[in-house]
Amino acid sequence: xxxxxxxxxxxxxxxxxxxxxxxxxxxxxxLYIDGEDFKFFAKPYFLRLTLPGRIVEDxxxxxxxxxxxxxxxxxxxxxxxxxxxxxxxxxxxxLAPSGSKSAKPLVEELGASSGNQTNEGTEEEEDDEDEEFDxxxxxxxxxxxxxxxxxxxxxxxxxxxxxxxxxxxQDELSEAIDxxxxxxxxxxxxxxxxxxxxxxxxxxxxxxxxxxxxxxVQELLRYKPWWDDLYKMKKDxxxxxxxxxxxxxxxxxxGEKQQLKNFTNRSYILDKRACHLVLLSLVDIILxxxxxxxxxxxxxxxxxxxxxxxxxxxxxWFENYSxxxxxxxxxxxxxxxYPLYRxxxxxxxxxxxANKIFHLGRACVLKCLLDIHKIFQECDPAYxxxxxxxxxxxxxxxxxxxxxxxxxxxxxxxxxxTKSDLGFELEELEHAAMLVQEDQHxxxxxxxxxxxxxxxxxxxxxSEESSSCSSSGTEESxxxxxxxxxxxxxxxxxxQHLKSSIxxxxxxxxxxxxxxxxxxxxxxxxxxxxxxxVNNESDITLSSCxxxxxxxxxxxxxxxxxxxxxxxxxxxxxxGAPHKEELHSFETKEYFQQPEAAAPQGDFLEVSSLxxxxxCAAESSEAENLS
Numbered sequence: 001x002x003x004x005x006x007x008x009x010x011x012x013x014x015x016x017x018x019x020x021x022x023x024x025x026x027x028x029x030x031l032y033i034d035g036e037d038f039k040f041f042a043k044p045y046f047l048r049l050t051l052p053g054r055i056v057e058d059x060x061x062x063x064x065x066x067x068x069x070x071x072x073x074x075x076x077x078x079x080x081x082x083x084x085x086x087x088x089x090x091x092x093x094x095l096a097p098s099g100s101k102s103a104k105p106l107v108e109e110l111g112a113s114s115g116n117q118t119n120e121g122t123e124e125e126e127d128d129e130d131e132e133f134d135x136x137x138x139x140x141x142x143x144x145x146x147x148x149x150x151x152x153x154x155x156x157x158x159x160x161x162x163x164x165x166x167x168x169x170q171d172e173l174s175e176a177i178d179x180x181x182x183x184x185x186x187x188x189x190x191x192x193x194x195x196x197x198x199x200x201x202x203x204x205x206x207x208x209x210x211x212x213x214x215x216x217v218q219e220l221l222r223y224k225p226w227w228d229d230l231y232k233m234k235k236d237x238x239x240x241x242x243x244x245x246x247x248x249x250x251x252x253x254x255g256e257k258q259q260l261k262n263f264t265n266r267s268y269i270l271d272k273r274a275c276h277l278v279l280l281s282l283v284d285i286i287l288x289x290x291x292x293x294x295x296x297x298x299x300x301x302x303x304x305x306x307x308x309x310x311x312x313x314x315x316x317w318f319e320n321y322s323x324x325x326x327x328x329x330x331x332x333x334x335x336x337x338y339p340l341y342r343x344x345x346x347x348x349x350x351x352x353x354a355n356k357i358f359h360l361g362r363a364c365v366l367k368c369l370l371d372i373h374k375i376f377q378e379c380d381p382a383y384x385x386x387x388x389x390x391x392x393x394x395x396x397x398x399x400x401x402x403x404x405x406x407x408x409x410x411x412x413x414x415x416x417x418t419k420s421d422l423g424f425e426l427e428e429l430e431h432a433a434m435l436v437q438e439d440q441h442x443x444x445x446x447x448x449x450x451x452x453x454x455x456x457x458x459x460x461x462x463s464e465e466s467s468s469c470s471s472s473g474t475e476e477s478x479x480x481x482x483x484x485x486x487x488x489x490x491x492x493x494x495x496q497h498l499k500s501s502i503x504x505x506x507x508x509x510x511x512x513x514x515x516x517x518x519x520x521x522x523x524x525x526x527x528x529x530x531x532x533x534v535n536n537e538s539d540i541t542l543s544s545c546x547x548x549x550x551x552x553x554x555x556x557x558x559x560x561x562x563x564x565x566x567x568x569x570x571x572x573x574x575x576g577a578p579h580k581e582e583l584h585s586f587e588t589k590e591y592f593q594q595p596e597a598a599a600p601q602g603d604f605l606e607v608s609s610l611x612x613x614x615x616c617a618a619e620s621s622e623a624e625n626l627s
Contacts, residue, residue, distance in 0.1 A: 001046035002045050003095070003261055004020055004021050004045040005020040005048055005254070005258065006019045006091070007089075008085075008094070010084070010088065012081060012082050013081045013082070014075050014078065015051070015055055015078060015085065016073065017074045018074075019040055019047060019072040019074070020069075020071050021071075022070035023043045024042040025042060026042060026067075028042065029041070029042045030042075033055055033061070033076060035079075036050055036052075036054055036055075038051060038055065038076070048095070049095065049097075049492065052086050053079075053083050053085040054078070054079040054080070055077065055078055056076075056078060058077060060585065061074070061075060062074070062075045063075070063206075088361075089252060090362070090398035091260040091261060091393075092263045092265050092395055093263055093398040093399055095261070101563060129469065156182055156184055156388070157392075158268075158388065158389050159270050159392075160277065160320070162388055164183055165183075165384075166181070166182050171462045171465075175381040175394050176309070176381040176382055176385060177309070177317070178197065178316050178317060179193070179194075179314050179316070187318075191319065194313060194330075198334065201337040202337050207426070208429065210343045211430060214343065217341055217343045217345065220294055225290070225293050226293075226298065226398050227353070227356055227357055227360060228353075230250070230364070231359060249360065250364050252367065252370075259370050259374070260370070261318050265395060266395060277321065278396070279404075280322075280324060280326075280406055281321065281323065282309070282393060282397075283354065284313060285288045285315065285389070285390075286354045286357055286358070287327070287350050288309075288315070289368050289372055290368075291339070291346065291350040292307045292308050294349065295307065296339070305379035307338075307339055308375065308376075310338040310339070311331060312331075312334075313334065315389065324411055324415055325421075328417045329422060331350070331351075332344070333422050333423070333424070335347050335350070344419055347417065348417065351412070351417065354412060355409055355413045358406075358408055358412060359406075359409045359413075361402055362397050362402065362405055365397055366394060366398060369393050372390055373386055373390045373391065373394060376390060388511075433506060472590040
């Protein structure tokens with residue numbers, strides 16, 4: 001027989017059951033209604049439900065069939081009008097037969113007072129379910145483990161009820177978890193190995209990079225996951241039916257309903273310690289899922305399975321937690337070691353998200369677990385974790401009392417986690433990095449101020465040089481207009497930098513670099529010479545503009561000489577002008593003057609005694625200053 005897809009809804013007086021039975025024989029439909037039991041049969045479909053409340057067949061029930069969609073809609077009156085049926089969206093729990101609700105062991109020790117003990121045990125179990133869960137650390141006396149205990153079988157999985165799985169499938173499943181040889185590693189050794197691996201994996205540079213460059217992290221912190229709006233709606237509403245609000249706010253998709261239908265309903269025998277461990281591991285898994293949703297902004301990718309496994313110590317190391325603080329510390333350490341974004345604010349934000357999920361009730365928790373189950377089912381190495389943990393959690397959470405999850409949410413809300421709890425010395429690391437950043441900032445400011453001063457001084461110098469160049473250019477253009485272009489040539493400029501050398505006898509021979517400028521006869525036939533002492537700073541104030549102007553004037557004189565040569569050749573025969581070799585005769589002389597004994601030490605420049613139409617840039621600068 002095929003179990004059809006179905007969903008349930010209710011109002012104050014009626015329970016509505018919608019059953020999808022495409023291609024069914026609608027002419028042969030059987031319904032059975034009796035208290036908490038409901039059965040539906042339409043070949044080849046069969047549905048049996050155990051309801052959380054009693055229904056009655058009194059003639060007010062109605063049924064309709066939509067042939068286009070193949071959907072039966074059955075409306076059944078409640079035995080007690082106004083009664084609210086809890087857990088109508090927990091489909092796996094509804095599929096359980098009425099006789100399988102008891103979680104008693106199949107083998108019991110019988111005695112004279114077995115009946116009384118059984119009744120007392122049942123009453124105690126009911127009291128345990130109603131009382132508030134104790135989240136304090138359970139104190140257990142220290143016991144030294146014998147050496148042979150390391151060879152005993154170790155347990156893991158949901159409620160530590162599995163063992164021996166990785167012994168047979170170690171090679172195939174080694175990529176799913178970080179723990180090696182889990183069947184022979186005790187819980188204490190698991191914790192020690194996990195802490196050692198996290199210490200080696202922590203990267204201070206990566207952490208500081210995310211700490212200072214937090215642009216992408218801020219975007220993730222501003223993201224609102226799908227449960228955020230539901231939590232605000234639940235918080236804003238003032239309806240007294242708290243559980244009813246939680247059930248109606250959460251809805252499941254068709255794929256999620258199919259997942260719930262495929263689960264096999266089962267019962268779990270858990271003592272108080274095992275139940276405590278199961279709830280703490282559930283918090284760990286939900287924290288990893290909340291971080292993954294925020295990290296990917298709700299768009300899961302191929303890395304989602306890896307992120308959830310790595311961030312959960314339960315799934316990656318089969319960790320057994322003793323208190324809620326241990327769960328938060330383990331999660332915070334792994335967030336700072338493995339994912340792409342490693343920021344402490346993401347840790348606190350994930351804790352807040354998990355708190356909202358638990359406040360929304362078991363329906364929201366179940367929806368998260370179904371999403372994790374789907375992610376792991378599509379990943380090759382992670383599917384084993386569904387068999388070890390997630391499937392059992394999806395079935396077990398549907399049977400838990402809302403009061404227990406509310407107590408867990410309150411404890412999670414009051415929990416405090418600081419950077420010092422994680423053990424990576426984050427505060428000292430951040431303080432040292434801040435000091436380095438402040439020093440760099442101060443040095444950058446100093447360089448910026450000095451650069452601005454240098455730029456302002458250079459701008460002032462350039463403005464002065466440009467003004468001097470413009471004035472000297474005007475004077476030289478006037479002098480060029482007055483002088484005749486004949487016989488005005490610059491024969492050469494030589495500048496020699498010679499280093500002092502030591503002769504074999506130890507005497508120092510100093511050779512002074514000289515500048516020799518020889519010209520032809522000038523128009524005024526005046527001879528003038530000037531010696532520039534390099535040691536005298538007032539004589540060597542040659543700016544870059546003066547040197548550029550000197551080169552430009554030399555080029556202009558060469559052009560003028562070329563034009564004069566052309567005119568001379570044209571008038572050669574008639575006027576008897578001199579031969580062009582005479583015009584190009586250069587008188588090149590080099591003057592090297594040895595310093596006198598009383599002369600000051602240093603380099604100097606010597607100019608020839610012949611008067612040249614173009615004086616050196618120093619004279620032009622002096623003339624400019626005099627004018």
